[in-house]
Amino acid sequence: MAQGQMVPGIVSGRLSSDELTSNFTDLHPPLAAHEAAVAADRCYFCYDAPCVTACPTDIDIPLFMRQIQAGQPEAAGETILAQNILGGMCARVCPTETLCEEACVREAAEGAPVEIGRLQRYATDSVMADGAHPFVRAESTGKTVAVIGAGPAGLACAHRLAMLGHEVVIHESKPKPGGLNEYGIAAYKSTNNFAQAEVDWLMQIGGITIETGSVLGDTISLEGLSENYDAVFLSIGLAGVNALRAGGVGKDGVRAAVEFISDVRQTGDLTDLPVGRNVVVIGGGMTAVDAAVKSKLLGAEHVTIAYRRGRDAMGASRYEQDLAASHGVKIMTNVQPVAVHGNGAAAEIELEYTSSEGGQLTGTGEVIRLPADQVLKAIGQTLEGAPEGLTLDGNKIAVTGAGRTSMAGVWAGGDCAAGGEDLTVTAVAEGRDAAMDIHATLTA
Template sequence: MATSHQASGIQAARLDAAGIAENFSDLHPAYDAHEAAVAADRCYFCYDAPCMTACPTSIDIPQFIREIQAGHAESAAKTILEQNILGGMCARVCPTETLCEEACVREAAEGKPVEIGRLQRYATDTLMDKGVHPFTRAKATGRNVAVVGAGPAGLAAAHRLAMLGHDVVVYDANAKAGGLNEFGIAAYKSTNDFAAREVDWLLQIGGITMDYGKKLGADLSLDGLKSGYDAVFLSIGLAGVNALRAPGEDKDGVRDAVEFIAELRQADDLTTLPVGRNVVVIGGGMTAVDAAVQSKLLGAENVTIAYRRGRDAMGASRFEQDLAASKGVKLMFNVMPKAVHGNGAAAEIELEYTKTADGKVSGTGETVRLAADQVFKAIGQTLAGQPDALELEGRKIKVGDTGRTSVAGVWAGGDCASGGEDLTVTAVAEGRDAAMDIHSSLMG
């Protein structure tokens, strides 16, 4: 692999360690106490706050900002964490600019919202830095629940169930917990190993046992889990990757963007991570932006995001699009992959211009070629390894409002389940709400 990498222009250490460190520093630096007080002073503390309605976890935003204003950051953190136990990570990765901050009255009046995300981070970091866990377990119920998948939905469900007195075993296919928070989010959004530290902090509630290297379908069966536990919660994410369906997809230098981001997140030394000189990312969501921006930060000279529809249809928010552009990433719209060219390794990608009619994308026949020694696929993921017994809705597990599946005693949430947007904050809400419904069901 190394020789073909070198032949195709994919190489490590395009930038020195100092350059990499600067590029991958915190995207939104943390507030200090004075900055947080000044930011909190801008809140109107609206009675029927539109920011709360816009938050998928329904955090009482005016309340926690008032607590920060009064100098009680730890109380503010508890207000946040009661609704969103992963409030620290959500403060870092949530698209607040299209959720709570977009709904902020200050945004409507002045075009500058209260910086709710950074205030939330200030509160939760203050509490976590003291090693404090603000919740205690209820008396043991004698009931046990299996959670499959240690991503945001699974962790939120496990914490709430443990807090209510149930014993929880969390299975995960990986060697560590966190799911997308640990493996799938850009490194500059979650620095200093925060995802792992947040998991350790969450587990302080007690009553949760972690069991790694166990995958549904390979190591675990739904029937086995149902017979061994009083309830099962599935938060298995989307592990399958869609194909480009273009000739040359098997060439060296063409790979899955999620795999690249995971490798980057787990690397001890980013100067050892190879990246191309000319990188093209196929897709239009957050994963595409994260892969493209990080390629640029690693030292790639030319990075392009190629998306088959127009700008307004992109899954990535306008803030993310602008972030990519500010880092030197070129955005191309209305193009789709036609072929990857090169002798064994990718050298060029051929894109076909598209048109959209009645919501359907089709090629126009006109093509363009870009130099591309590295091509990342970020065109969506699919469910992998889910049991046949479960009814699907589209390509996800069909669930009701509280996460109940078509199989009695089995709930599901997060990216693998139908409904909500594929966001960390939505997954947390789904895990929390499923846990409450599981508790009601178990306790009669």
């Protein structure tokens, strides 16, 4: 982000190396063995466990709790990974507070759920630390499948197909595999290069080749892939960023929050990363929170999340909102951007207060200006580069069943496909289920 260095107020090295290292340590340190045993012992081992129903990947949570309680964390990890091959990352980034833990009977009875997410991390980390891959490839089917995109959906699909005996080639446009796990997850949630370590571990199944720099619509085409492979799975994510309808958005200092987050993840030295003194993040989802908290951790003095609707409508969970507040981030609701002001570079942002009646959002005419030398747009992403011939549902690829598109022999899953929440765990489930449907089709 060399350009950022030229914008007044956006500078690197606001904090020392030691301060930055401390700021970007693990958000939730791993459980020790005794802590895990005590935490697992709180599980009621429900027969018809609501936590399992709430998990998009249908992990048998009571079973892996019993296995931890019995001193068998590796067995617990295998139980998890059999359903969610990226269970390690999901344990770190999944909004468990609104999924399995919110459904936990302990939460309903006591307001304190079993720490399912941290226990899942303990179990999956135990398996990965062991070194040996717990799954074995079936005999070769002689079939080859192309997976476009090495994000969570693509990796989950590829692993399951490889395990079932198919040969898989993953075509990835970026230099590294991992998708949002590598480029879009807050650095304090995934430390020590975990995303790449998880990919390396997943690849131990064999039968999977990753080709980076392989861009759909440029170096490869859907037509060509369909001719050369027995099936194609699209997991191309959402590469575009929705437009911010406000004046002055082309000024220096205004950029997409996902780009900012990616810079933090990929930098070799946090002291080299520029950040504003007064940062305003537009949006109300997880990306907005991640960008805002990262800005604070990098040394920004004032960070504000500006969201156009009320707090209850924010995409970020209340836990994530409280996390932002705990780091000194101010959350302003019912405000929408009108214009970014400044002489070539951002200096202030003008916001208009909003009201909502019957779901219709309107501006009140009352405005406020905030100092803003850096404005980060976190207002949602959009599909780019969808191949011609595929039916779309809104701005995503239309699918039926387990990810079947309108084109024979082509499946899709993850953020690019319609239906489901844009979560890592949902993408894993869609990739896994599509793989099973592809396998059934190819072996029928």
